Amino acid sequence: MTSLPLHERIRTDIESRILSGELKPGDKIPSEKELMSRYGCARMTVNKALSALNAAGLLDRRKRAGSYVARPRTVAMMLDVPDLPTELARRGQIYGFRLLDRRISDTRRWREIGKKIGCEGRVLVTHGVHFADDVPVAYEERLVSLAAVPEIESQDFANEPPGSWLLRHIPWTEAENCIGATGANAVTARALKVSIGTPCLSVERRTWRAAECITFVRQLYIAGSYELIARFGSTGRG
Amino acid sequence: MTSLPLHERIRTDIESRILSGELKPGDKIPSEKELMSRYGCARMTVNKALSALNAAGLLDRRKRAGSYVARPRTVAMMLDVPDLPTELARRGQIYGFRLLDRRISDTRRWREIGKKIGCEGRVLVTHGVHFADDVPVAYEERLVSLAAVPEIESQDFANEPPGSWLLRHIPWTEAENCIGATGANAVTARALKVSIGTPCLSVERRTWRAAECITFVRQLYIAGSYELIARFGSTGRG
DNA sequence: CAGCAATAAATGTCTATACATAATTGCCCA
DNA sequence: TGGGCAATTATGTATAGACATTTATTGCTG
Numbered sequence: 455m456t457s458l459p460l461h462e463r464i465r466t467d468i469e470s471r472i473l474s475g476e477l478k479p480g481d482k483i484p485s486e487k488e489l490m491s492r493y494g495c496a497r498m499t500v501n502k503a504l505s506a507l508n509a510a511g512l513l514d515r516r517k518r519a520g521s522y523v524a525r526p527r528t529v530a531m532m533l534d535v536p537d538l539p540t541e542l543a544r545r546g547q548i549y550g551f552r553l554l555d556r557r558i559s560d561t562r563r564w565r566e567i568g569k570k571i572g573c574e575g576r577v578l579v580t581h582g583v584h585f586a587d588d589v590p591v592a593y594e595e596r597l598v599s600l601a602a603v604p605e606i607e608s609q610d611f612a613n614e615p616p617g618s619w620l621l622r623h624i625p626w627t628e629a630e631n632c633i634g635a636t637g638a639n640a641v642t643a644r645a646l647k648v649s650i651g652t653p654c655l656s657v658e659r660r661t662w663r664a665a666e667c668i669t670f671v672r673q674l675y676i677a678g679s680y681e682l683i684a685r686f687g688s689t690g691r692g
Numbered sequence: 693m694t695s696l697p698l699h700e701r702i703r704t705d706i707e708s709r710i711l712s713g714e715l716k717p718g719d720k721i722p723s724e725k726e727l728m729s730r731y732g733c734a735r736m737t738v739n740k741a742l743s744a745l746n747a748a749g750l751l752d753r754r755k756r757a758g759s760y761v762a763r764p765r766t767v768a769m770m771l772d773v774p775d776l777p778t779e780l781a782r783r784g785q786i787y788g789f790r791l792l793d794r795r796i797s798d799t800r801r802w803r804e805i806g807k808k809i810g811c812e813g814r815v816l817v818t819h820g821v822h823f824a825d826d827v828p829v830a831y832e833e834r835l836v837s838l839a840a841v842p843e844i845e846s847q848d849f850a851n852e853p854p855g856s857w858l859l860r861h862i863p864w865t866e867a868e869n870c871i872g873a874t875g876a877n878a879v880t881a882r883a884l885k886v887s888i889g890t891p892c893l894s895v896e897r898r899t900w901r902a903a904e905c906i907t908f909v910r911q912l913y914i915a916g917s918y919e920l921i922a923r924f925g926s927t928g929r930g
Numbered sequence: 931c932a933g934c935a936a937t938a939a940a941t942g943t944c945t946a947t948a949c950a951t952a953a954t955t956g957c958c959c960a
Numbered sequence: 961t962g963g964g965c966a967a968t969t970a971t972g973t974a975t976a977g978a979c980a981t982t983t984a985t986t987g988c989t990g
Contacts (some may be wrong), residue, residue, distance in 0.1 A: 459973060473864075474902055485940060496975045501941080509744070517941045517982040531869060533771040533922045625713035631769060631922040635873040635893035635915040653891035653915070655873035664712075677873040677891070684771045684869040684922075697943060723970060734945045739971080755971045756953040935988080942981070951972070958965085 460495055464503035472512055472523050479525035483513065533684040535631065535659075539618055542586050550585035551615040554645060558600070558607070567597060572660060573667040576600040578607065580616050583645050584673075590646045591679040593638075593654075596671045603668060617671060620661075626668055632658040633682065642674055653677040698733055702741035710750055710761050717763035721751065769924040771869070777856055780824050788823035789853040792883060796838070796845070805835060810898060811905040814838040816845065818854050821883050824917070828884045831876075831892075831912040840906045855909060858899075864906055870896040871920065880912055891915040 458466070471477045484492070489500045504521055507513040515521045542549040559577050561568030567577055577597050584592040596616050598606050603624055611619070637651040646652075654674040661668045696704070709715045722730065727738045742759055745751040753759045780787040797815050799806030805815055815835050822830040834854050836844050841862055849857070875889040884890075893913040899906045 461973075470902070475862075487940080496977095498976085499974060501943095502973090504941090506747070509747070515941065518939055518984055519982090520940060531771045531867065533769045533869075535769055535922070625711060625716075627711045629769065629924045632919050633871060633893070633922065634919040635891045635913070637891045637915065651889065651891070653873045653875045653889070655871070655893070675873070677875065681870050681872040684871065686867045699943075725970080734947095735971095736946085737944060739973095740943090743972090753971065754953070755951060756955095756969055758970060931990105933989090935986100937984105937986075939984080940982085943979085945978080946976095948975080949973085951970100953969090953971100955968075956966090958963105960961105960963085 460493065461499050461502040461506075464489065464493055464495075464500060465506055468503070469507060469512060477523050479523050481523045483521040483523065485520055531684045531686040533631070533682060535629075535682070537618055537621055538584050538592065539615070547586040548588070550588060551582055551611070552585070553580060553582045553611050553615075555579075555581040556611070571597040571599060571667055571670040573599050573601070578616075580611065581645075582611070582615060584615065586679070589679075590648075591676060593642045593645050593674040594671060595673075596669060598669045599667055602663065602666050616669075620669060624663070624668060626661045626663045628662040630660050634658075635677075636674070638674065638676075646674070646676055648676060655680060655682075657682075698731065699737050699740040699744075702727065702731055702738060703744050706741070706745060707750060715761050717761050719761045721759040721761065723758055769922040771920060771922040774920070775856060775859055776822050776830065777853070785824040786826070788826060789820055789849070790823070791818060791820045791849050791853075793817075793819040794849070809835040809837060809905055809908040811837050811839070816854075818849065819883075820849070820853060822853065822911075827917075828886075829914060829917045831880045831883050832909060834907060834909045836907045837905055840901065840904050854907075858907060862901070862906060864899045864901045866900040868898050872896075873915075874912070876912065876914075884912070884914055886914060893918060893920075895920075 468477075468483065477483070483504070486497050486500045486504065489504075490497050493500065504513060504515065508515050508521075512524055513521050514524045539549040539551075557579050559567055559579050561571070561574050561577060567579065568574060571577060576599075578600055580594075580596045580598075582594050582596075583590050584594060594615070594617070598616065598620070600607060603620070605623070606616070606619070609616070609619055634656045636654055636656045638646060638648055638654055640650055642654070643650045643652060646654075654676055656672065656674055658670070658672045660670050706715070706721065715721070721742070724735050724738045724742065727742075728735050731738065742751060742753065746753050746759075750762055751759050752762045777787040777789075795817050797805055797817050799809070799812050799815060805817065806812060809815060814837075816838055818832075818834045818836075820832050820834075821828050822832060832853070832855070836854065836858070838845055841858070843861070844854070844857070847854070847857060872894045874892055874894045876884060876886055876892055878888060880892070881888045881890060884892075892915060895911045895913070896909070898908050
């Protein structure tokens with residue numbers, strides 16, 4: 455009997471009636487006044503519940519008009535993009551990283567690099583392999599803008615892959631993932647110790663901090679060794 | 693000069709200091725008491741701002757201990773789960789669907805079906821191919837619980853694939869996607885007119901309505917023909 | 931009947947207060 | 961020294977009231 459707080463109970467009451475289809479998009483929700491007498495509580499309590507549903511995108515609220523069930527625009531789900539070392543540790547596997555190559559390039563001389571990362575200037579380029587229990591699971595190519603992250607030039611990535619280093623040191627405001635499938639090519643197949651053409655999950659990610667591109671990464675996970683999980687749960691809470 | 697409400701100003705103040713890196717993961721945020729004297733307002737106002745940041749996952753708040761900048765474990769991103777017909781129409785391609793097989797099975801006789809969908813009873817099983825401009829792009833296997841969706845038994849899916857029909861008719865409360873890569877097997881390769889072993893993006897999705905499983909679907913997208921996009925923007929707000 | 935103005939109804943924000951709950955800190959005693 | 965209890969502190973929840981803002985409705989007027 456941990457009895458939820460009242461505002462959460464009001465929230466989940468309405469939420470479940472929306473999600474179950476009992477309340478359809480466009481339907482009107484009782485006014486705060488009505489709900490406060492129905493639940494026998496103060497208006498702030500009802501307001502907290504409805505504001506949360508509004509913030510979660512389940513309700514549209516307009517002054518004087520009332521609260522209405524929002525019509526869903528896009529079906530969006532939460533995708534947990536994992537940090538590989540963290541994720542493997544959680545599974546009880548031993549994580550390893552081997553740096554295959556590390557060089558500094560310049561978008562003015564190597565155009566295709568600028569195209570990938572989407573910025574100008576000097577760029578740190580690394581290639582490496584992620585291991586789980588000494589078995590290769592992923593190949594990684596990474597570009598890091600040295601204009602945005604000059605400190606990274608002094609890192610050797612002996613103990614920590616560039617991605618984890620960046621995650622710990624560099625805050626970012628926006629990112630975009632592109633998820634697809636592809637076959638391993640000659641270079642990646644050799645690094646991952648699989649045959650050419652082996653299916654791989656491909657994750658490409660660009661990360662920005664306030665309009666400035668920080669890094670581009672392309673990871674190839676050997677089919678079956680790794681999967682992404684995306685959830686849509688009733689709410690963003692948990 | 694519409695001057696934001698105070699609680700939003702407090703929120704964005706702190707939020708921008710987190711996102712800019714001025715406040716790092718693990719750093720302590722001033723207590724509500726301190727913030728209320730700093731902004732010259734009541735505690736509820738500060739509380740509203742901090743609670744919102746907490747709900748957004750930017751803060752960890754613990755009683756007695758205080759509020760701390762959350763350390764991003766797995767970064768949650770928004771994944772737009774596509775409805776294939778809608779998505780292709782948006783791209784200006786002509787969508788098509790061919791039903792290859794349709795049967796009704798029972799989890800009590802076919803155990804592996806019950807295992808996939810995670811429920812008991814009679815199940816509608818369909819196999820089909822999605823086309824873009826008459827070219828196959830995806831193979832789909834779908835299981836639908838007839839206990840949860842009896843109406844679907846009378847559908848023939850001549851005009852509309854089962855997924856779109858479900859999306860339009862059946863509300864759901866929870867879903868989970870599992871995204872990986874795999875090679876086409878004999879059956880799927882023949883249906884997609886590719887050679888066996890061709891890399892494919894695999895999306896498996898289970899959908900529930902209030903603890904009752906509605907449907908399981910497994911889609912195989914031919915590598916290169918389709919990609920998922922996931923975005924993360926600074927805040928969950930619009 | 932059209933257009934405009936007043937009214938009322940709903941949400942939005944904020945205050946000041948109260949008590950509840952959890953966790954840290956430190957003190958006391960074995 | 962160390963274990964356990966109590967005091968303290970910060971957050972969590974809730975109340976009752978006030979005023980602001982937006983906008984649908986109503987009613988008045990030409």
